[in-house]
Amino acid sequence: MSERELDDGWDLARPAASVLSGVSMAGFCDRASTGSEMRIFARPEVVVVVQFGESALVRDSGRPAREGLVAGVSPGTHRVRGDRVECVExxxxxxxxxxxxxxAPIELNGTVSGLDDLWGPAAGLLREQLAETSGWGGRFAATTRFLAARESARAVDPEVGACWDRILADRGDVRVRDLAELTGWSRKRLWHRFTAQLGVTPKHAAMVVRFRRAFDLLLAGRSAAEVAAVCGYADQSHLHREVSAFAGTTPGALARR
Structure with a gap:
């Protein structure tokens, strides 16, 4: 979802390990105050950016987000700018x-929201705590404690979790009929439960996972024809349509980066 090109003016930090299942973190600091532009689009994760630097992040709508941003699995395509960015992603x-x-994850679909829209005043308190904490280790620990305190007893249905794991294992090249057979549910029930709990339909989730694999291969310099074949697209035109829809660019443009 967020894609950055980091140069020598940036510091990047990662924790040694995550103590929360299904969660990863990174820390970014614009050490040279060069400014940053982030492109946000579909990826098989929900991304939360907690900004504690001196200025707010500004969405392409022009609306500032001082505390940070949250984007669902399929938020559309957006650009976010920031100066003197310091954040935990x-x-x-x-x-x-x-x-x-x-x-509910479905409330995050199709949009990029301010962190205060997600967590209210608690987002500002987390931002202040990160700003007052020295060192990335302490910031990662503070963010982990914040998330752990918000952990609820609710969990996705085991059938929904199994379908998500299957989609990842098959790299998005899976049919909804196969997922329904995996659960023993009707397609209608699978569609409803999966969408309610993960925010997108099973078919859309598979499309996003397949797109991200294609995206990474194109960035690595593989040709569009090869990527289309490897990732299970019907043809290059099919790949072109999905890359354009999810990333707002073309496979050729990605391959040339």
């Missing part, structure tokens, strides 16, 4: 997001 599997974020 949290990536959650949709399964983890369901139990940790305190909001």
């Amino acid at each position: 949290v990536r959650l599997s949709p399964v983890a997001a369901y139990r940790l974020l305190g909001v």
Whole structure:
């Protein structure tokens, strides 16, 4: 969802390990105050950016988000700008997001929201705590405690979790009929339960997972024809349509980056 090109003016930090299942974190600091532009689009994770630097992040709508941003699995395509950015970026599997974020994932679909819209005043308190904490280790620990305190007893249905795992294992190249057979549910029930708990339909989830694999291969310099074949697209035109829809660019443009 958020894609950055980091240069020598940036510091990047990662925790040694995550203590929360389905959660990963990274810390970014614009050490040279060069400014940052982030592109946000579909990925098989919910991404939360907690910004504690001196200025707010500004969405392409022009609306500032001082505390940070949250984007669901399929938020559309957006650009976010920021100066003197210091942030903790949290990536959650949709399964983890369901139990940790305190909001139905379907409410995050198709949009990028301010963190205060998600957590209210608590977002500002977390931001202040991160700003007052020295060192990335302490910031990662504070963010982990914040998420753990919000963890609810609710969990996705085992059948929904199994379908998500199957989609990941098959890299998105799976049919909804096969997922329904895996659960023993009707397609209608699978569609309803999966969408309610993970925020997107099973078919859309598979499309996002397949797109992200194609995206990574294109960035690695593989040709569009090869990527279309490897990722299970019907042809290059099919790949072109999905890359354009999910990333707002073309496979050729990605392959040339």
